[in-house]
Amino acid sequence: MKIKSQLSNIISDALKSANIESDDVVISDATKPEFGDYQYNGVMKLAKILKQNPRQIATNLVEHIDTTGMIAKVEVAGPGFINIWLNDEWLGKEATAILNNDRVGVGYVEIPQKVVVDYSGPNMAKQMHVGHLRSTIIGDTLATLLEFLGDDVIRQNHIGDWGTQFGMLIAYLEEQGADGATTELKDLEQFYKDAKVRFDESPEFADKAREYVVKIQSGDEHCLNLWQSFIDASLGHCEEVYDKLGVNLTRDDVRAESFYNPKLADVIKTLKEKNLSTISDGAECVFLNDSEVPVIVQKGDGGYLYATTDLAALEYRAKELKADRICYVVDARQGQHFKQVFTIAKQSGMVGENVALEHIGFGTMMDKGGKPFKTRDGGVIKLIDLLDEAVVKAKESIKERDAHSEDELENIATVVGIGAVKYADLSISRESNYIFSWDKMLSFEGNTSLYMQYAYARIQSILRKYDSEIKGDIIIGDETEHRLAHLLLKFEDTLSKAATDATPHTITSYLYDVVTQFMKFYELNPILKGGIEEEVKMSRLQLAKLTASVIKKGLDILGIEVVDKI
RNA sequence: GCACUCGUAGCUCAGCUGGAUAGAGCAUCGCCCUUCUAAGGCGAGGGUCUCAGGUUCGAAUCCUGACGGGUGUACCA
Incomplete structure (x- = not known):
């Protein structure tokens, strides 16, 4: 609506x-x-x-x-x-009309666009860490949201699978032997460290590593096979994380750096033809707006840089994929890089004038002291460990509450724990840095996922207790019902705004309003208690049911699940 | 040096395409469980929206400058 x-x-x-x-x-x-x-x-x-x-x-x-x-x-x-x-009658009528609508009254965009959403982008040489969390879930939410509103969304996972470190890694992989490697690779971080030690202590190994870099680049079959098996294993780790997070990224969405490798020479060619680039200190450079520091697109030794790859990717997305809008869900610190790359892409005609290029930047995750989030000894926190910890913590606090079977407990803890991590991140306006706090996200009070999940479960409990057919219209009886129904009908306006601005927190604060309003309605207007007219009871049941649908759908777009009982 | 970004209650954050008395949560202090899940609800206190100018009938919001924090800035991504 x-x-x-x-x-x-x-x-x-x-x-x-x-x-x-x-x-x-x-x-x-x-x-x-x-x-x-x-x-x-x-x-x-x-x-x-x-x-x-x-x-x-x-x-x-x-x-x-x-x-x-x-x-x-x-x-x-x-x-x-x-x-x-x-008008109350109008509200009641409109709310009633969407009761059995699986889109809870949300229509489609007038002119669907083809939108590329680039997100997650892990580095294959390393385990995913907390730094990847924001890109992955903000990007996934944006993709889901645009898809829901009717756009044609193409997800792109721009993984880092190319570069000098892979020479070292596959040389080490070969040395360990295929079998040993599979187990070793369970901890990529450790594997990288071990390979680095080997690289530093043995000149022969280091030479081999450098030689392998060249061999991969030139298409040597043996080395490419090793490389491929390494990438496969590493991607497997990412998929484990995606699975836990409930993120919709598959191998089909992967367009790796290596994918653009054959196109890089053409990028340079285009830039030269358009007279955009010049040679400075031996490197191929583009100088923008008389800026003193150039964008380097080819190194003095002939090697390419990430700006080159991004240009190739932009051209591919605009011309091959025919995107109308390209969204890069990447750390805000890369703002300058994207600004430059976007400008070059437009000036060179690699991307048409009418294609919208957007850097969906986000801030850094900080600890309580306002410093970048690290482990106690200063290392990076693996994403998978963080998620597991969230589930453990969620389980501890749910256990005290009610009698659940072991299976139920496990399921609820997973939904609540993962949901808490995602919601905490999505509910902060994305541009600013945010302070990561277990206490806050798992305190289950205020604007948290659990508050929404709890309200949902309470509604389900009411619907369970009233186990006959719910029928009839929503009739607005008082101010709280007026506000609740109005909020529920505002769902589409909210989603549109979130999609245009690429701001998931617009959705979370809306849901928080919905739930707060529902709680007020529910305190004031009993549903199943005695002495309530049948018509009023039905209307309230319907309103509760519709509230549950909006909560569920809203959380669904954020990639957060609900449970019927907490 | 230059560029970008942020500065709102004790803390964590909304609000920023200009609108009426600046809002939440946490924390603090009251009240409400024989009553649909109290992980809830109601109420109180708490503010020079960093500062100074400007534009406007009207500025937390737009512009300029200052101060303070963060980030980026020539061959890593």
């Missing part, structure tokens, strides 16, 4: 029939309940242009607003605000 655009139309019509010229009508959420549900603040601006008293214009306009349908009443307030109240 696109409430705002419907209201916007009504106001536009009113402006027309009042003979007032105006361009686009912007409807805002009311800042306070006393001011209704929505407000139109455009009159003050119009007053300036028309050189008239804003209150007079507002009073005139209000008389032309159609209040026979969705709007119950409008009022002029203050210097010329127009406050809008939604």
